[in-house]
Amino acid sequence: MAIVGLSLVLASVVWVVFSRPPFLQRLFASFWSPRQIEQPPRDHDGAPRDTESGKEGGDGVRSPVIITTTESADDEKPTHASGTPGVVAPAPPTVEEPSSQTTPKAPAAQPSPNGSVPSFSLSSSPPASAAAIARSASAAMPPPAPPTFSAPKMPDPSFTTPSGSASSMMPPPPRPPTLNNLNPAATSRNNNLAAPNSFARSARQPGTSTLAPPPTHSSKPAKPSRKVMLEPGHSPLDWARLAQSPTSDLRNLPAGTPYLKVTPSQLKTMTGRRGKDAWTALGGRVYNITPYVAFHPGGGPELLRCAGRDGTRLFGEIHPWVNYEGMLASCMIGMLVEEGEERKSEMDDMD
Numbered sequence: 001m002a003i004v005g006l007s008l009v010l011a012s013v014v015w016v017v018f019s020r021p022p023f024l025q026r027l028f029a030s031f032w033s034p035r036q037i038e039q040p041p042r043d044h045d046g047a048p049r050d051t052e053s054g055k056e057g058g059d060g061v062r063s064p065v066i067i068t069t070t071e072s073a074d075d076e077k078p079t080h081a082s083g084t085p086g087v088v089a090p091a092p093p094t095v096e097e098p099s100s101q102t103t104p105k106a107p108a109a110q111p112s113p114n115g116s117v118p119s120f121s122l123s124s125s126p127p128a129s130a131a132a133i134a135r136s137a138s139a140a141m142p143p144p145a146p147p148t149f150s151a152p153k154m155p156d157p158s159f160t161t162p163s164g165s166a167s168s169m170m171p172p173p174p175r176p177p178t179l180n181n182l183n184p185a186a187t188s189r190n191n192n193l194a195a196p197n198s199f200a201r202s203a204r205q206p207g208t209s210t211l212a213p214p215p216t217h218s219s220k221p222a223k224p225s226r227k228v229m230l231e232p233g234h235s236p237l238d239w240a241r242l243a244q245s246p247t248s249d250l251r252n253l254p255a256g257t258p259y260l261k262v263t264p265s266q267l268k269t270m271t272g273r274r275g276k277d278a279w280t281a282l283g284g285r286v287y288n289i290t291p292y293v294a295f296h297p298g299g300g301p302e303l304l305r306c307a308g309r310d311g312t313r314l315f316g317e318i319h320p321w322v323n324y325e326g327m328l329a330s331c332m333i334g335m336l337v338e339e340g341e342e343r344k345s346e347m348d349d350m351d
């Protein structure tokens with residue numbers, strides 16, 4: 001197409017140079033007034049030529065219509081050449097635009113046999129208007145590159161392995177969670193990961209709380225206190241004041257009586273009943289506990305459980321921390337001896 005167009009242009013130029021048609025001179029004269037519309041030439045009889053219907057008036061000789069740039073597109077009405085062989089057209093119709101110099105595609109007509117001036121005839125389907133010419137010209141030219149609105153290339157969302165080199169490869173983004181994870185078939189691949197959760201669910205039984213402290217068996221539950229209400233004036237402080245007085249004698253023995261050797265049989269008769277005092281042996285020593293019964297925090301009956309016998313084991317089971325020696329120093333009778341030892345000592349005294 002480009003070659004054909006160029007050849008047409010070249011042929012037109014050659015023709016204009018050699019023939020110099022009169023209409024071209026008028027064209028040059030009117031070139032400087034582009035808004036002027038040149039009236040189409042009239043036929044010899046003076047009637048305007050019907051350019052739309054293609055009818056020719058007069059002798060049928062067709063005059064070209066030169067259309068310059070006009071205000072409205074309706075004025076652009078080119079004429080169609082008859083293209084009859086042998087009919088010499090003075091000039092081919094040309095449509096000129098000041099901005100775009102386009103030439104209609106008109107193939108060179110065969111020269112007339114009589115050797116007249118070569119004429120040009122329009123092709124079978126010439127553009128009918130300047131816009132059509134422009135369209136045809138644009139169609140003849142290579143189409144411009146279409147505007148590209150392509151966005152910056154985003155990374156391929158697919159997670160296929162890229163074919164680039166390893167140096168240009170970037171680590172793929174983390175796989176977003178998809179609904180496929182809900183598929184049992186898909187989750188079956190991650191059973192090894194779901195196992196701990198299922199184990200944790202199975203290990204935690206309903207009703208158990210992880211916030212509750214674990215059960216401990218190291219601390220014994222506190223025993224309820226077995227202390228009793230003491231009579232007024234019989235507090236531990238009152239006992240301490242009474243027992244440490246130098247004038248107080250709590251043994252209930254004749255004055256000046258030394259410490260006695262008490263045998264278990266003798267101790268057994270001192271139970272605090274039948275008018276006798278209550279004696280007990282603690283750590284090999286014999287104490288008269290009768291004055292302390294009213295001051296015992298654990299109560300009298302508890303204290304008298306060891307009267308008339310050795311109360312060392314029972315005492316240690318309840319309150320081994322109690323300093324009985326200091327508390328009962330003024331109540332000490334003597335030493336607990338084996339049976340027969342008191343007699344042996346009496347015989348030694350007789351000797």
Ligand code: HEM
Pocket residue numbers: 224225226227280289296297298299302303304305306311314315318319322324327328
């Ligand atoms: C003869 C010597 C004894 C002395 C000097 C003595 C002294 C004491 C003292 C000072 C307490 C108060 C302890 C405290 O406040 O923590 C006490 C409490 C007690 N005693 Fe004795 N006691 C004697 C013998 C006994 C015996 C032979 C028994 C029982 C068979 C006994 C049973 C108790 C009980 C049950 C308590 C109350 C413990 C508690 O706080 O729950 N005591 N005694």
